[in-house]
Amino acid sequence: MSEEASYKDKKVITIGVVSELTGLTERQIRYYEERKLIFPERADKGNRKYSFNDIERLIEIANKREEGVRTYDIRQEMIKKNKELDQKVRKNMLKGQINSRFGIQKDR
Amino acid sequence: MSEEASYKDKKVITIGVVSELTGLTERQIRYYEERKLIFPERADKGNRKYSFNDIERLIEIANKREEGVRTYDIRQEMIKKNKELDQKVRKNMLKGQINSRFGIQKDR
DNA sequence: CGTGTAAGGAATTCTGACACG
């Protein structure tokens, strides 16, 4: 599982290939970065590198744009979802702490 | 499972990134292709595109080369392994046929 | 706001070849 995720998250794809894969122009892809919807890495010489995850995200973005959703609102949705995720993570961490204290007492 | 495999097999990485990831020079990578050890795809304009699978394969090749194994012999090993795989596939197909005829007779 | 485009430069990639051993 963690193995597979490493492929999905590894930033290795150049903008030209991303453009082919998503159907978006390079201009659009760079603009969505400017609007903080995606976060490619940079190679040593400055060229952008994307992950498969970024590509899936761009396809989502393209769909929302077709529906007329503005980049600003797409970003707001993204922030909102991240906050929800944060909540979940915190809950699980708390649960984990509780378990480690009271739940799983192998030795005592 | 088939989802994850699509990332691993998709040819999207340029030779420069492959060089970074494997530590091999572009010259070496192109030479191993000439010796039929790897099979990148070509983009429209002719530049090579590799998959994560190719990268793992290249790392294996690099290790064998360090041990002094010649490209010819690396290729022979590869061919041998593919033949073994073929055998397995044939066996399973045969098994599948048998099952579909005699094994799983839901209705008759 | 979101996207197109022309501009100029820098970095990438390609092929075929010569070199060495």
Next chain:
DNA sequence: CGTGTAAGGAATTCTGACACG
């Protein structure tokens, strides 16, 4: 055989800007 390198050209990518609406 396996790899390095210089050569020249073609394609890629980058940035900042002007345009339109």
